[in-house]
Amino acid sequence: MESEPIRVVVTGAAGQIAYSLLYMIAKGDVFGSEQPLILHLLDIPPMMGVLEGVVMELSDCALPLLRSVVPTDDPVVAFKDVAAAFLVGAMPRKQGMERKDLLSANVKIFKVQGEALDKHAKKDVKVLVVGNPANTNALICSRYAPSIPKENFTAMTRLDQNRAQAQIAAKVNVPVASVSNVIIWGNHSSTQFPDASHGTVHMAGKDIPARDAVGDDVWLRTAFVETVQKRGAAVINARKMSSAMSAAKAAGDHMRDWFNGTPPGKFVSMGVISDGSYGAPKDVVFSFPVSIKNGKWEIVQGLVTDDFAKELLDVTGKELLEERAEAIAVIEA
Ligand SMILES: NC(=O)C1=CN([C@@H]2O[C@H](COP(=O)(O)OP(=O)(O)OC[C@H]3O[C@@H](n4cnc5c(N)ncnc54)[C@H](O)[C@@H]3O)[C@@H](O)[C@H]2O)C=CC1
Ligand SMILES: O=C(O)CCC(=O)C(=O)O
Secondary structure (H helix, E strand, C coil), X not given: CCCCCEEEEEECCCCHHHHHHHHHHHCCCCCCCCCCEEEEEECCHHHHHHHHHHHHHHHHCCCCCEEEEEEECCHHHHHCCCCEEEECCCCCCXXXXXXXXXXXXXXHHHHHHHHHHHHHCCCCCEEEECCCCHHHHXXXXXXXXXXXXXXXXXXXXXXXXXXXXHHHHHHHCCCHHHEECCEEEECCCCCCEEECCCCEEEECCEEEEHHHHHCCHHHHHCHHHHHHHCHHHHHHHHHCCCCCHHHHHHXXXXXXXXXXXXXXXXXXXXXXXXXXXXXXXXXXXXXXEEEEECCEEEECCCCCCCHXXXXXXXXXXXXHHHHHHHHHHHHHC
């Protein structure tokens, strides 16, 4: 028997990330090849003409799983009965800006959308915030949606994880799928800590520690960390626009793993509400290694962190506390 369609919303649906993401979702890469979908597309009123073109293209893709498309500039319509929400719509940074410079412009969007999710979405909706500053936007969104569990609001650091695993694969000269369990700790910002010390590389038929495969601890603590921290800015400098194709792919990876789970012994990084694990501040959205089962994530416990890691975890945690205070001030002003 065929499954009932699920409703999935993508905000910022006329923008550049959505242009790649919508196709991936609609063809079944995220929710599976047996799951029919109704796509809700939210953007702001001036973008309705562009959105009409996106709707035409989705129709012209002739995708069997896509049952209907609901384009709108009304958050009430957009969030009605959705089971999954990709909150992409927000201003992207330009050359020379830090992501937190977007805070005052973007955080108000996430208050409004939190309120709309609270009233209109399914109570078990899974929310992925992509719009920057993603961690703090996710926190604010959750605060304004008190009837939905805090665990259902997550921020995207999967692009950083994918970037980190790609750097290691290139260094060791293996396919990227051979690299696992590289962690992104903290904020999706230049203070994030990409940590390969628990990572593995599949070589000669077995998983070996990434540190042994790389064989260069200095590189893992310097060039590797800095390249991943600054990769978003490097793409902006080259493209004059921020990452879009890779961001869409990462958003799909994040939501697919959240719905389908992670294999035994493997973990992924997600910005989730912090319970203070690993000395992170509580009640900020902090990126941790998580394992996922039956649609629920759990922070992987018991990983040993050395002094170098503790120092970097502290820096990124402090930045998240500052962002939280700034966001609350903007919203309450
Ligand atoms: N977490 C991550 O790893 C990444 C986050 N991003 C962030 O994703 C966001 C979107 O990036 P792009 O798609 O490249 O930007 P874009 O400018 O191409 O598209 C953004 C879209 O959002 C729409 N929008 C603005 N306010 C809205 C609102 N209140 N409701 C609904 N839609 C609204 C705009 O009209 C526009 O169509 C940016 O904040 C960017 O910094 C981008 C890449 C990676
Ligand atoms: O760096 C930016 O602000 C652009 C988008 C992004 O968050 C990223 O590429 O990681």
